[in-house]
Amino acid sequence: MTLSFSLKNIIYILALILGIASIVAPRFLNIFVAIFLIAYAAVGFGLIR
Template structure:
Protein backbone atom coordinates (compact mmCIF):
# COMPACT_ATOMS: atom_id res chain seq x y z
CA UNK A 1 0.00 0.00 0.00
CA UNK A 2 1.55 3.27 -1.06
CA UNK A 3 1.08 6.25 1.21
CA UNK A 4 -0.04 9.23 -0.84
CA UNK A 5 -1.39 12.49 0.49
CA UNK A 6 -4.90 11.29 -0.30
CA UNK A 7 -4.38 8.41 2.15
CA UNK A 8 -2.74 10.61 4.77
CA UNK A 9 -5.55 13.22 4.99
CA UNK A 10 -7.94 11.06 7.05
CA UNK A 11 -5.10 10.18 9.42
CA UNK A 12 -4.17 13.86 9.67
CA UNK A 13 -7.81 14.75 10.37
CA UNK A 14 -7.91 12.21 13.20
CA UNK A 15 -4.67 13.50 14.73
CA UNK A 16 -5.82 17.12 14.49
CA UNK A 17 -9.17 16.22 16.00
CA UNK A 18 -7.53 14.57 18.99
CA UNK A 19 -5.07 17.44 19.33
CA UNK A 20 -7.90 19.97 19.30
CA UNK A 21 -9.54 18.10 22.18
CA UNK A 22 -6.30 18.18 24.15
CA UNK A 23 -5.48 21.82 23.35
CA UNK A 24 -8.71 23.57 22.31
CA UNK A 25 -7.16 27.03 22.03
CA UNK A 26 -5.14 25.82 19.03
CA UNK A 27 -8.24 24.52 17.23
CA UNK A 28 -8.30 27.49 14.85
CA UNK A 29 -4.71 26.89 13.76
CA UNK A 30 -5.24 23.15 13.29
CA UNK A 31 -8.40 23.65 11.25
CA UNK A 32 -6.86 26.38 9.12
CA UNK A 33 -3.81 24.28 8.24
CA UNK A 34 -5.96 21.24 7.48
CA UNK A 35 -8.30 23.22 5.23
CA UNK A 36 -5.41 24.79 3.32
CA UNK A 37 -3.77 21.40 2.71
CA UNK A 38 -7.12 19.86 1.76
CA UNK A 39 -7.75 22.68 -0.73
CA UNK A 40 -4.31 22.17 -2.32
CA UNK A 41 -5.07 18.46 -2.70
CA UNK A 42 -8.49 19.26 -4.15
CA UNK A 43 -7.00 21.61 -6.73
CA UNK A 44 -4.39 19.01 -7.62
CA UNK A 45 -1.44 21.13 -6.50
CA UNK A 46 -0.33 18.40 -4.09
CA UNK A 47 -0.56 14.70 -4.76
Protein backbone atom coordinates in the same frame (compact mmCIF):
# COMPACT_ATOMS: atom_id res chain seq x y z
CA MET B 1 -2.15 -6.85 4.30
CA THR B 2 0.12 -4.14 2.99
CA LEU B 3 0.18 -0.59 4.23
CA SER B 4 0.55 1.87 1.40
CA PHE B 5 0.58 5.58 2.03
CA SER B 6 -1.13 7.60 -0.64
CA LEU B 7 -1.99 11.24 -0.19
CA LYS B 8 -5.61 10.28 0.44
CA ASN B 9 -4.57 8.11 3.40
CA ILE B 10 -2.28 10.82 4.74
CA ILE B 11 -5.15 13.33 4.74
CA TYR B 12 -7.29 10.93 6.78
CA ILE B 13 -4.45 10.36 9.23
CA LEU B 14 -3.87 14.12 9.46
CA ALA B 15 -7.58 14.68 10.13
CA LEU B 16 -7.46 12.11 12.94
CA ILE B 17 -4.36 13.67 14.50
CA LEU B 18 -5.83 17.18 14.29
CA GLY B 19 -9.08 15.97 15.80
CA ILE B 20 -7.29 14.46 18.77
CA ALA B 21 -5.07 17.52 19.13
CA SER B 22 -8.10 19.82 19.13
CA ILE B 23 -9.55 17.86 22.04
CA VAL B 24 -6.27 18.02 23.96
CA ALA B 25 -5.52 21.70 23.20
CA PRO B 26 -8.78 23.41 22.20
CA ARG B 27 -7.35 26.92 21.97
CA PHE B 28 -5.19 25.84 19.02
CA LEU B 29 -8.24 24.52 17.17
CA ASN B 30 -8.41 27.53 14.83
CA ILE B 31 -4.80 27.04 13.72
CA PHE B 32 -5.27 23.30 13.21
CA VAL B 33 -8.44 23.77 11.20
CA ALA B 34 -6.91 26.53 9.07
CA ILE B 35 -3.84 24.43 8.21
CA PHE B 36 -6.00 21.40 7.42
CA LEU B 37 -8.34 23.38 5.18
CA ILE B 38 -5.46 24.97 3.28
CA ALA B 39 -3.82 21.57 2.76
CA TYR B 40 -7.14 20.00 1.72
CA ALA B 41 -7.77 22.78 -0.79
CA ALA B 42 -4.25 22.43 -2.20
CA VAL B 43 -4.87 18.73 -2.73
CA GLY B 44 -8.27 19.43 -4.26
CA PHE B 45 -6.84 21.91 -6.76
CA GLY B 46 -4.04 19.51 -7.62
CA LEU B 47 -1.25 21.70 -6.27
CA ILE B 48 -0.07 18.80 -4.08
CA ARG B 49 -0.23 15.22 -5.28
